[in-house]
Amino acid sequence: xxxxxxxxxFAFLPITLVGxxxxxxxxxxxxAISWLVGASLFFYCxxxxxxxxxxxxxxxxxxxxxxxxxxxxxxxxxRLLAFGIASNLGLLGYFKYADFFIGSANxxxxxxxxxxxxxxxxxxxxxxxxxxxxxxxxxxxxxxEHSFIEYCLFVTFFPQLIAGPIVHHKEMMPQxxxxxxxxxxxxxxxxxxAIFTLGxxxxxxxxxxxxxxxxxxxQAAEQxxxxxxxEAWAGTLSYTFQIYFDFSGYSDMAIGxxxxxxxxxxxxxxxxYKATNVIMFWRRWHMTLSRFLRDYLYIPLGGNRxxxxxxxxxxVATMLLGGLWHGAAWTFIxxxxxxxxxxxxxxxWHAICQNFQPGLRRxxxxxxxxxxxxxxxxxxxxxVFFRAESFHGASSVLKAMVGLNGVTQGFDRMFANNLTSxxxxxxxxxxxxxxxxxxxxxxxxxxxxxxxxxTYPGEIxxxxxxxxxxxxxxxxxxxxxxxxxxxxxxxxxxxxxxYFRF
Amino acid sequence: MHFSRYNQITFLGVAAILLAVSLxxxxxxxxxxxxxxxxxxxxxxxxxEAMVTSKYGVVQEGWNERNVKLKLxxxxxxxxxxxxxxxHVMSISKLRDNRGGLSICESVLNLGVSGGSIEDVVxxxxxxxxxxxxxxxxxxVDPWMFGFDKDVQWKKYSDLYVEAGEYFxxxxxxxxxxxxxxxxxxxxxxxFDYFRESVKYLGRKGIQEIAAEYQGSLVVDDFKMAEFDLSxxxxxxxxxxxxxxxxxxxxxxxxLAKKHALIDNGYRIDSEKTIDYGAVEVFLKVLRRVLSxxxxxxxxxxxxxxxxxxDKNSVSRVAMEDIAPLIGxxxxxxDIDVFGSYNPDVLGCTGDEFFDFMHPMTECVNGxxxxxxxxxx
Numbered sequence: 001x002x003x004x005x006x007x008x009x010f011a012f013l014p015i016t017l018v019g020x021x022x023x024x025x026x027x028x029x030x031x032a033i034s035w036l037v038g039a040s041l042f043f044y045c046x047x048x049x050x051x052x053x054x055x056x057x058x059x060x061x062x063x064x065x066x067x068x069x070x071x072x073x074x075x076x077x078x079r080l081l082a083f084g085i086a087s088n089l090g091l092l093g094y095f096k097y098a099d100f101f102i103g104s105a106n107x108x109x110x111x112x113x114x115x116x117x118x119x120x121x122x123x124x125x126x127x128x129x130x131x132x133x134x135x136x137x138x139x140x141x142x143x144x145e146h147s148f149i150e151y152c153l154f155v156t157f158f159p160q161l162i163a164g165p166i167v168h169h170k171e172m173m174p175q176x177x178x179x180x181x182x183x184x185x186x187x188x189x190x191x192x193x194a195i196f197t198l199g200x201x202x203x204x205x206x207x208x209x210x211x212x213x214x215x216x217x218x219q220a221a222e223q224x225x226x227x228x229x230x231e232a233w234a235g236t237l238s239y240t241f242q243i244y245f246d247f248s249g250y251s252d253m254a255i256g257x258x259x260x261x262x263x264x265x266x267x268x269x270x271x272x273y274k275a276t277n278v279i280m281f282w283r284r285w286h287m288t289l290s291r292f293l294r295d296y297l298y299i300p301l302g303g304n305r306x307x308x309x310x311x312x313x314x315x316v317a318t319m320l321l322g323g324l325w326h327g328a329a330w331t332f333i334x335x336x337x338x339x340x341x342x343x344x345x346x347x348x349w350h351a352i353c354q355n356f357q358p359g360l361r362r363x364x365x366x367x368x369x370x371x372x373x374x375x376x377x378x379x380x381x382x383x384v385f386f387r388a389e390s391f392h393g394a395s396s397v398l399k400a401m402v403g404l405n406g407v408t409q410g411f412d413r414m415f416a417n418n419l420t421s422x423x424x425x426x427x428x429x430x431x432x433x434x435x436x437x438x439x440x441x442x443x444x445x446x447x448x449x450x451x452x453x454x455t456y457p458g459e460i461x462x463x464x465x466x467x468x469x470x471x472x473x474x475x476x477x478x479x480x481x482x483x484x485x486x487x488x489x490x491x492x493x494x495x496x497x498x499y500f501r502f
Numbered sequence: 503m504h505f506s507r508y509n510q511i512t513f514l515g516v517a518a519i520l521l522a523v524s525l526x527x528x529x530x531x532x533x534x535x536x537x538x539x540x541x542x543x544x545x546x547x548x549x550x551e552a553m554v555t556s557k558y559g560v561v562q563e564g565w566n567e568r569n570v571k572l573k574l575x576x577x578x579x580x581x582x583x584x585x586x587x588x589x590h591v592m593s594i595s596k597l598r599d600n601r602g603g604l605s606i607c608e609s610v611l612n613l614g615v616s617g618g619s620i621e622d623v624v625x626x627x628x629x630x631x632x633x634x635x636x637x638x639x640x641x642x643v644d645p646w647m648f649g650f651d652k653d654v655q656w657k658k659y660s661d662l663y664v665e666a667g668e669y670f671x672x673x674x675x676x677x678x679x680x681x682x683x684x685x686x687x688x689x690x691x692x693x694f695d696y697f698r699e700s701v702k703y704l705g706r707k708g709i710q711e712i713a714a715e716y717q718g719s720l721v722v723d724d725f726k727m728a729e730f731d732l733s734x735x736x737x738x739x740x741x742x743x744x745x746x747x748x749x750x751x752x753x754x755x756x757x758l759a760k761k762h763a764l765i766d767n768g769y770r771i772d773s774e775k776t777i778d779y780g781a782v783e784v785f786l787k788v789l790r791r792v793l794s795x796x797x798x799x800x801x802x803x804x805x806x807x808x809x810x811x812x813d814k815n816s817v818s819r820v821a822m823e824d825i826a827p828l829i830g831x832x833x834x835x836x837d838i839d840v841f842g843s844y845n846p847d848v849l850g851c852t853g854d855e856f857f858d859f860m861h862p863m864t865e866c867v868n869g870x871x872x873x874x875x876x877x878x879x
Contacts, residue, residue, distance in 0.1 A: 006689050186505035193512065220765045223813040419765055472508035481515035488516065489523060489694035 001046040003196075003253045004204050004491050012043060016158075017260055024182035032182055033153050036261070040158035044122065051121040055156065058091065062131040063151050069138040070145070081139040085132055092128045095121055100328035123162045125325060127155050129292055134169050136296060143169060150176050159257035163250050165268040165288040172263070181262040191449045192259030194470055194480055198442050199252025200487040207246035208490070210432060213425035214238035218387050220419050221396040229407045230414040232400030234422065234429060239387045240380040241432040244273065247286070252442045267443055273379070273436040276371035278342040279350075281379055289325075293318050312347070316340035326386070331394060335385040342378055372437070440464030524691040530712060532703040533696065534566040535658070535687060541716060542566065546573050552725040554580075559742040560725040564703065564715075568622070568655055571613045572629055572662075574745050579634035581744070583607035586626040587642020588618035590804040593864045595746030598732055604871050607638060612745035614642060617653035617770065620781045625659055627788050628666035631795060639792060640802040640841065643829060645821035646770035648781045653770070657683035670787045673780075749857065762858035766810040768817030769860060776824040789836055800839040801829060804867055805846040807859045818860065833875070842870030849873055 001008050016039040024032040045052040065084040069077050093101075099115045106113055134154075137143045146154075146169075154172050155161075175181060217235025221227060227235070251268035258265045272285035282290045298318045304311040316337070323336015381401070388394035399405060415422045447463045448471060463469060470476055531538035542549070542565060550573045553560045578584055583606075585591050592614040596604050604610060613626045623641055630639065646652050656663065660683065666672075690696055704712065730736040735751035742748060749757075756762060792799045810816050814823075822844045833840045843849055846856075851866035 006692075186509055190505045190508050190512075193509070216763065216765055216767070219767065223765060223809075223816050225765060225809075417765070419763065472503045472505050474503065474511070477503075477508055477511040477515065480512045481519065484512065484516045485519040485523075486694070488520065489692055489697060492689055492693045493695070 001043050003250065003257070004200060006491060007046075008043075009488065009491070012039070013257070013260075015039075020261060021182075021184040025184065029179075029182045030147075030149065033149050033176060036158075037149060037152045037156055040153070040156040040161060043158040044156065044161060047122050048119070054091075054121050055123075055127065058088075058127060058131065059152055059155050061087065062135060062155075063148055065135055066138040066143065066151075069135065070141070070143075077139055081135055084135045088128050088132050088135075092124055094118070095124055097324075097328045104330070126164050126166055127161065129166055129289075129296075129325075130155060130168075133292060133296055137169065144173075146173055157258070157263070159254040159261075159263075160265055163247075163254070164286070165251055165254060165266050166292050167265060167288070168291075171266055175263050178262075183262075185262060187449070188262050189260055190472055191446055191470075192256045192261075193484075194256070194476075195259060195442055195446060196253050196256030197480060197484045197487060198445070199249045199254075199256055200491075201483050202245040202249030202252060204249075204487055204490040206432065206435075207242050207244075207249055208493070210238050210245070210425075210428055211242045213420050213422070213428070214242050214387070216419040218389070218393060218397065220417060221400075222389050222393040224396070225417055225419075226405055227397060227400035228405060228414060228416050229400055229403050231417060231419060232397050232405075234415070234425060235419075236380055236384055236397060236401060237429050237433070238425065240273075240376075240383050241429070241436065243383060243386070244269075244436065245432070248442075255442075269441065270443065271436070271441045273376055274372060275375050275379075276368055277349075277375055278339065278346045278378060281375060282339075282343075289322070293322050297321060308351075312344050315343050315347070319343065331385045331388055331391065334391070334394075335382055338382050338385060342382070440468045444468070445470050520692050523697050526700050526704075527691055527693075527696055530700040530704050532564065532699040534564060534569070535690070538564075538712075538715065539566055539569075541718075543569055545718070546570065549725055550574050550577075553741055553745070554743050556726045556743050558727040558729050559740040559748065560727060562739045562741045562747070564707070567615050568625075568658070570741070571615050571745060572625065572659070574611065575613055575626060575629035576633045578611055578630050578636055581609045581611040581636045583609065583638040583640065584611040584613060584630055584636045585640040585642065585802060586613045586618065586623055586630070587640075587802065588614060588622075588644050589616045589747075590614070590644055590861060591618075591640075591642040591802060591867065592616070592747040593749070594867055595742055595744055595864065597742055597744060597746065598864050598868070604868055606871060610744060610746075611636060612747070614745075614747075615655075617655070618642065618644075619652035619656070619770070620647055620650060620784055621656035621663060622653070623647075624666050624670065624672070624784065624788055625656060625662055627792060628662070628669055631669070631792065631797075635792075635795070635797050637798060639797055639799045641789075641799065642802045642804060643825075644770075644804075645776070645818050645825060645844070646772075648777045648779075648785065648825060648828070649772055649775065650778060650781055654683070654686050657686065670784075670791050672784055672787055753857070757857040757863075764807050764809045764853070764856070764859050766806075766813065766816040766818045766859055768821075771817050771821045773817045773820065776821040777828060782828065786832065786836075789832070789838065793836060793838070800841055801833065802870060803829070803840065803842040803844055804870060805842070805849050805851050805862055806844055807856045808846050808853045810859050811845055811847075839874050840876070841874055843873060843876045845876075848876050 001012060003009075016036070019035055019039070020032050023035050041052060041055070044055060062084065065080060068080050069084075072080055095118055098118055102113045102115055105111055134143065134151075150173060153176060154167070154169055157167075157172070160167050214235050217227065217231055218239070220231075221235075248269035255265045255267070266288055268287050270284040270287065272281050275281035275284050298314055301314040301317060302310050303314060317340075319336045319340035320333060321336070323332045323334070323339070326332045326335070381398070384397050384401070385394050388397060444462065444464045445468055447469055528536040529538065533539070534542045546565075546569050549560065549565060550570060553570075553574070554577055575584075585594055592612060594604075594610060594612055594614070596607060596610045613630070615622055615626075627639070627641075630636070727736060727740050730740075732742075732748055735749050735754045737751060739750040739753070740748040789799060805811065806818055806822075810818050811822075813819055826844070829840060832838070846852070846862075846866075849866065849869055851862055851869065855863045855866040857863060
């Protein structure tokens with residue numbers, strides 16, 4: 001079930017919310033938790049009931065391992081941890097990467113192993129990572145004892161189950177013990193619906209609409225169409241905005257939904273395109289993933305504790321695996337490698353600056369603007385690999401972007417392939433450019449009601465201008481109503497009943 | 503303001519807007535699936551009568567295509583040939599046969615509908631056979647033909663489909679496994695695109711004309727078009743007396759100016775599963791029943807734009823590659839002809855003879871009748 005579906009908005013959410021508070025109000029918090037777990041599993045298996053067994057087995061297995069880790073001595077515990085992590089990665093590897101590895105082996109060794117055509121179970125990347133973190137912390141004796149039902153809710157809680165944020169047990173489990181969670185709050189409902197509405201709007205009104213301008217360009221590139229310079233850039237920028245509004249919109253919806261239940265999820269996006277370098281970008285983009293990769297991959301690999309060469313190696317390895325986590329294709333690995341390279345350059349640049357001008361920290365607005373622009377261009381270029389279905393498609397777009405197909409073809413030839421209606425697309429691209437560079441993000445808008453745990457403490461500090469600060473007022477209610485109405489009306493795409501569109 | 507008050511206002515406000523949108527969609531109803539649709543169904547016969555007796559056709563806008571074509575099927579016995587399928591075949595017309603490709607038919611009844619899929623073929627063929635089928639029947643086979651539920655609109659005719667299923671001896675297929683038609687209608691009530699079309703429709707027609715429709719004050723002649731040039735189209739799209747479609751002048755001009763997408767978008771094709779053998783079975787049973795009735799039936803393939811066909815990796819081309827051998831097999835096993843090809847070169851259609859990446863212009867598509875059993879589809 002998707003958050004942006006009528007079934008979810010008009011049936012699942014109200015029933016789950018009302019049921020939760022009715023049970024909680026009757027003085028049975030554990031039953032209320034069970035209700036949420038049941039609802040979350042129903043939410044999960046709506047997609048495909050067959051995989052209910054998979055997630056339940058995974059939860060049971062990891063909970064049992066965590067109990068074992070808590071009761072075993074160090075030597076045994078280490079082996080148990082290795083077994084637990086290997087099992088989780090094995091499950092992920094089988095479902096997500098088996099065909100990728102078989103296909104790659106077939107290409108490299110000219111073999112003909114049959115692809116398994118395995119259907120990727122929803123959310124497996126997310127619940128696997130969350131549970132690996134839980135096991136590692138259990139091994140480190142950094143996890144207090146939790147009941148099975150609390151653990152179930154930590155893993156399956158429906159707002160974060162499908163696409164994150166990747167939550168950490170330390171920021172979730174203590175919340176389940178707070179009495180205030182089980183008391184209905186108009187404030188939580190209002191703030192939660194406000195965040196959810198913004199997220200829904202970002203997803204269905206912005207991301208889905210800009211996708212109409214990204215998709216044809218990348219499709220055409222795959223089909224060997226010679227893109228013009230402007231088409232390639234317009235398509236790439238469109239995708240740059242599509243992926244941001246899509247993913248951050250979904251994260252906002254997740255945060256808003258959890259908020260309605262009085263549970264605060266960590267922030268996942270912090271205006272990433274305002275970053276002035278790639279290091280900062282990764283502290284602002286999919287923050288819970290980068291935090292996970294830092295804490296459970298980069299630092300265990302040695303982080304920056306073993307010299308600069310090892311540090312850079314660790315960075316690249318982390319980004320390569322981060323790329324692979326996003327999808328089982330070489331283009332994702334290339335995207336990860338490119339970001340690894342960006343980070344090397346960025347750290348190298350910082351090192352040079354420190355050597356030549358130690359202590360220089362202040363920067364002019366021009367410098368900030370240039371840094372932001374360059375970072376944005378680098379990130380946008382990287383998305384080409386992320387979006388393209390093949391290296392052929394990616395190189396086709398990149399070639400056009402650097403002008404190898406010509407740059408100045410005359411005004412009437414700028415969009416010569418007529419891939420889509422750029423009359424609507426270009427103003428939308430410009431509008432979204434202004435939004436990502438200058439508008440406050442969701443967390444800033446609800447600044448007054450900041451309760452979500454900071455993924456990177458202290459980074460969201462600046463309140464937006466008063467006009468953008470959400471508060472319960474008539475004016476805000478009217479804006480909320482309009483945004484919600486447009487979002488809900490846009491949930492379903494073009495109607496098939498518009499029969500005159502062939 | 504207190505949070506409880508804020509919540510009340512926002513929930514009521516959103517509900518009020520959704521209600522207002524729903525009411526506009528129900529009343530204006532550009533796709534004729536709600537209240538206006540009910541009214542039009544009552545008057546569908548009048549509209550179709552106006553169509554078949556018209557000299558320059560009737561305005562298509564505002565009428566439910568499937569309702570109209572199912573009613574039009576009742577006129578089948580007046581024609582020598584009939585064709586069913588999707589929008590790819592909708593412009594086929596004896597009235598516009600510039601190339602003489604349609605010489606094998608005295609007249610052609612065009613029952614193509616937008617997004618026409620396997621279920622539409624079942625429904626139309628059932629109506630044709632029940633109402634006195636013409637001597638020759640053509641079935642447009644698109645790359646998405648061998649899959650179920652490619653277009654939800656057939657579900658409106660679920661009862662008729664069940665009847666057709668018995669007639670063709672189809673395996674009982676659960677009709678409501680996907681969203682039922684009622685569910686789809688309900689969701690469509692608060693669809694922004696539908697609302698936008700409602701507003702546009704209201705703007706074009708005006709409140710008075712829509713009110714006139716509701717009052718039933720329009721007469722048969724009000725639907726008929728005045729004389730216009732078929733090659734350049736009229737202001738609005740038109741359905742001619744034989745059921746064929748004439749695009750609006752604006753659409754034709756945009757096509758000539760190459761403003762429509764000429765890149766494949768994999769329309770209705772499931773690239774993971776281009777052939778559902780359940781759908782193939784349904785298709786075969788329909789064909790066998792038609793043949794056992796003594797009718798002459800042939801398959802009809804319309805070309806795709808060279809941009810799409812020449813790209814062996816495009817979703818549509820891959821699907822064509824998958825189903826072409828199947829079409830050949832069906833043709834051989836049942837000894838039926840295959841007219842046309844997906845390949846524009848086989849038919850001599852150039853890139854300029856397409857409205858977009860998959861809709862050939864009338865001249866090109868009429869030419870298909872001259873190309874029987876091409877070696878390559």
